[in-house]
Every structure is written in C-alpha cells, then in structure tokens.
Amino acid sequence: MNLYAYCLGDEATAVAVGDVAGVAGARPRLVARAGLTAVVSEYGEERIAVTREGVLAHERVVRRVLAETTPLPFRFGTIVSEARLESYLDTQQAKLKAQLARVRGAVEMSVKIIWNREAAGAGAEEPAGGSGTRFLMKKRRELLGEGEAEGRAAEVDAWLGRALEGLARESLVSLRPSENLILAAAHLVERGLLADYRRALGRARTERPELHFLTSGAWPPYSFTRVDP
Amino acid sequence: MADKELEQLLDEESELSLLETLDHVLNRGLVIAGEITISVANIDLIFLGLNILASSVETAHEVLREREKGPAGGQPDGPEGELE
Amino acid sequence: MKPSPEVPLPVEPEINTLHAAEFARELRRVSETLPPRINIDAQSVEQGLAKLVLTLIEFIRRLLEKQAVRRMEGGDLAPEQIEELGLALMKLEEKMRELKAQFGLAEEDLNLDLGPIGRLI
Numbered sequence: 001m002n003l004y005a006y007c008l009g010d011e012a013t014a015v016a017v018g019d020v021a022g023v024a025g026a027r028p029r030l031v032a033r034a035g036l037t038a039v040v041s042e043y044g045e046e047r048i049a050v051t052r053e054g055v056l057a058h059e060r061v062v063r064r065v066l067a068e069t070t071p072l073p074f075r076f077g078t079i080v081s082e083a084r085l086e087s088y089l090d091t092q093q094a095k096l097k098a099q100l101a102r103v104r105g106a107v108e109m110s111v112k113i114i115w116n117r118e119a120a121g122a123g124a125e126e127p128a129g130g131s132g133t134r135f136l137m138k139k140r141r142e143l144l145g146e147g148e149a150e151g152r153a154a155e156v157d158a159w160l161g162r163a164l165e166g167l168a169r170e171s172l173v174s175l176r177p178s179e180n181l182i183l184a185a186a187h188l189v190e191r192g193l194l195a196d197y198r199r200a201l202g203r204a205r206t207e208r209p210e211l212h213f214l215t216s217g218a219w220p221p222y223s224f225t226r227v228d229p
Numbered sequence: 230m231a232d233k234e235l236e237q238l239l240d241e242e243s244e245l246s247l248l249e250t251l252d253h254v255l256n257r258g259l260v261i262a263g264e265i266t267i268s269v270a271n272i273d274l275i276f277l278g279l280n281i282l283a284s285s286v287e288t289a290h291e292v293l294r295e296r297e298k299g300p301a302g303g304q305p306d307g308p309e310g311e312l313e
Numbered sequence: 314m315k316p317s318p319e320v321p322l323p324v325e326p327e328i329n330t331l332h333a334a335e336f337a338r339e340l341r342r343v344s345e346t347l348p349p350r351i352n353i354d355a356q357s358v359e360q361g362l363a364k365l366v367l368t369l370i371e372f373i374r375r376l377l378e379k380q381a382v383r384r385m386e387g388g389d390l391a392p393e394q395i396e397e398l399g400l401a402l403m404k405l406e407e408k409m410r411e412l413k414a415q416f417g418l419a420e421e422d423l424n425l426d427l428g429p430i431g432r433l434i
Binding site: 130132135136178181212215217218219 | 326327328329330331332335336338339340342378379381382385386392395396397398399400401402403
Binding site: 241242244245246248249250251252 | 326328330333334336337340341
C-alpha cells in the first residue's frame with residue numbers, strides 16, 4: 001500500500017484533515033517525523049492519471065490545511081511508500097524547514113497578463129530578389145516583432161512590480177511563457193496584506209486598459225517550493 | 230438561448246478554473262522521488278520530472294478530453310507498457 | 314507550543330478575469346508543453362526520441378535563422394550570399410516540416426521545459 005502525499009508542514013500543521021475526502025476517496029491523515037508533518041492518504045496504485053477528480057481532490061486537501069496554516073504542497077501525483085516518505089523527511093528536514101520558514105504566514109497569488117493581438121501590420125512590400133532573399137526578409141520582420149514583444153514584457157513586469165511595491169514578500173515572474181501571455185507572476189503575500197494586495201491590483205488593472213488580466217488566489221505556495229532562486 | 234449562453238459561460242469559467250489549477254499543481258510543488266536534476270556550478274538547470282513520467286501522469290490533454298466526454302464518460306485507458 | 318494562528322482563508326481560490334475564453338486558450342497552450350512521457354513500447358520510444366532530437370534541431374535551426382538575419386543586417390554579405398543563405402534556410406525549414414509530419418509531431422510538441430529557466434523554445 002502506497003501513500004499519496006498532499007503537503008508538508010511542521011508541528012503547527014495539526015489540522016483536522018480527516019473530514020475531507022482525498023484522492024480515490026481516501027481519508028487523509030498526518031504523518032509526523034523529524035519535526036515535520038506530512039498529509040497523506042492511502043493509495044493502492046503506483047501511479048495516478050491526471051483527472052479532474054484527482055486534481056480537485058488533491059487541491060481540496062491542501063486547501064483544508066491552507067485555511068489554517070501555510071504548508072508546502074506536493075506536486076500532483078506524488079506517490080510513495082511510507083518508508084520512502086520517512087527517509088525523505090529525515091534527509092531533507094533542514095531544507096524543508098527552511099522552505100516552511102520562507103512561506104510561513106503567506107499565500108501564493110497569481111497574475112497572468114495577455115495583450116490583444118494587434119492587427120498584423122499591412123504586408124510590407126516584397127523586396128526584389130530571389131526566394132531565398134525574400135525568406136530572410138520575412139524572418140527579419142518576424143524577429144523584429146519578437147524583440148518588441150520582449151521589450152514590452154519587460155516593461156509590464158517592471159510596472160507590475162512598482163504597482164505592488166511592498167505587498168509581496170517574494171515574486172517569481174515568467175516572461176512570455178507562451179505566445180500571447182506577456183507574463184505569469186506568482187506573488188508570495190502575507191495573509192494580513194491580502195486585502196491591500198487585492199486593492200492595489202484592482203487599481204493597477206484600471207491603469208492599463210490595453211492589457212487583459214487574470215488574477216487568482218489564494219493558492220498554496222506551489223511556486224515557492226524550490227530551494228534555488 | 231440565454232440558458233445556452235449561461236451554460237457556455239459556466240463551462241468556460243470552470244474550464245479556466247481547472248486549467249489555472251493544473252498550472253499550479255502539475256508543474257510545481259515538492260517532488261520526492263525520481264526527479265533528475267542536472268546542475269552546473271550549483272545551479273539547477275534541467276529538471277526531468279521522472280516522478281511525473283513514472284507515475285504516468287497524462288498531459289492535460291487527457292483531462293480536457295475526459296471533460297469533453299461529459300460526466301458519464303469513464304477514464305480513458307492509459308497507453309500500454311509504460312516505463313516504471 | 315502552537316504559534317499564533319494564521320489569518321484564516323476562504324476555501325476556494327478566486328479566479329478573476331474579464332476574458333475567460335482568451336486565458337483558457339493560452340493556458341491550454343502552456344499546459345501542452347509539459348515534459349513528454351517516455352514510453353517503453355517500440356513505436357513510442359521512437360517518437361519520444363524523435364521529439365527530443367527534433368526539439369534540439371529546431372532550437373539550432375532558429376538560432377541559425379537569427380544569426381543569418383543578423384549577418385544580413387550587418388551589411389557584410391553580398392546579395393548572392395544572402396540569396397544562397399536564404400535558400401538553404403528555407404530548405405531546412407521545409408525539411409523540418411517534413412520530419413515533424415513524418416513523426417506526427419506538431420510545432421507545440423517540440424519543446425523542453427528547463428525548470429526555472431523556462432522553455433527551450
């Protein structure tokens with residue numbers, strides 16, 4: 001019998017998780033070791049497919065903990081034997097405790113920004129020359145567009161940073177994670193500052209009508225679990 | 230007509246909610262076993278999430294495909310012979 | 314000794330946007346570049362490796378294109394050289410299209426997630 005692992009906390013994570021239905025309908029429980037507390041449930045298989053029910057069950061359990069204290073969430077699909085979990089806690093305890101200190105009292109908020117694809121510029125006149133030359137000219141136009149896009153992303157990133165000055169303990173920003181997304185940001189925000197953060201974000205949105213925003217949260221600090229910056 | 234629009238709106242929002250959730254729980258978070266991290270000069274450069282691979286976590290395609298099947302649809306069969 | 318309780322939170326994450334369909338489209342695209350699965354049965358091993366190899370070739374191909382444009386801008390290439398260079402890169406792009414089709418791979422399939430650095434392409 002394996003364990004499905006949801007999240008990790010320390011002694012403060014004495015949350016009643018048993019009343020939430022976990023993955024595969026199993027009841028979550030706590031495993032305490034090395035000054036850490038893992039939230040797990042029994043799981044019979046070696047693997048798990050990404051299904052809506054599974055993902056929502058995972059989130060439901062982690063969220064139950066998040067309501068009271070900030071844990072380090074496991075990636076969806078973390079399945080281990082009890083022995084493996086215990087050895088993980090034993091060997092990684094220092095790093096994990098440091099990570100817990102990093103996120104203590106805070107939650108993750110997300111901001112994603114898109115711009116409207118502007119109408120493509122009118123087709124530039126084709127230069128004279130063979131097909132090879134025209135090919136390179138086309139590439140040149142595409143690359144110039146790229147450069148502009150990168151510049152814009154950097155500007156929006158800087159602007160957002162200023163708009164949220166002092167409200168995020170930490171920020172992790174990914175510039176242009178996909179073609180139309182200008183940036184995707186994760187902010188680590190003190191629980192007590194959430195209202196201020198939301199207000200600042202609300203104001204900022206109105207300053208940039210040409211940008212489309214998606215904000216979400218609060219999330220468990222999925223983005224803030226890696227040790228390196 | 231209005232009902233259909235509302236239904237579509239709710240669908241879009243719940244799909245978005247799922248996608249946003251996936252964006253958090255699939256690519257980030259703690260990983261215990263089987264992650265290969267290749268580092269240079271103490272900086273982690275390449276992460277191959279073997280735990281994901283070995284756990285045969287399908288891509289988000291599966292979730293969305295399943296969603297298209299509707300609530301009555303069962304789980305799609307996984308491909309054969311996966312790497313343990 | 315339990316530390317003072319943290320500020321409690323509502324259970325559901327709020328998701329706030331005026332453009333649900335647009336963001337759903339983008340997030341779907343982002344989620345499609347998850348690390349590819351390595352399967353053990355013969356056909357998918359081939360495809361898994363093909364994906365990896367083609368991703369690297371594609372990466373280099375794009376670097377070559379960028380470099381060629383830079384050289385062209387630099388003004389040190391004669392018109393015939395520009396033409397030759399363009400034709401060769403054009404053929405390379407065409408060849409990559411064929412290879413992708415041969416292995417049933419779409420443009421979005423060719424990518425590598427490099428963790429905090431982001432994606433390769």
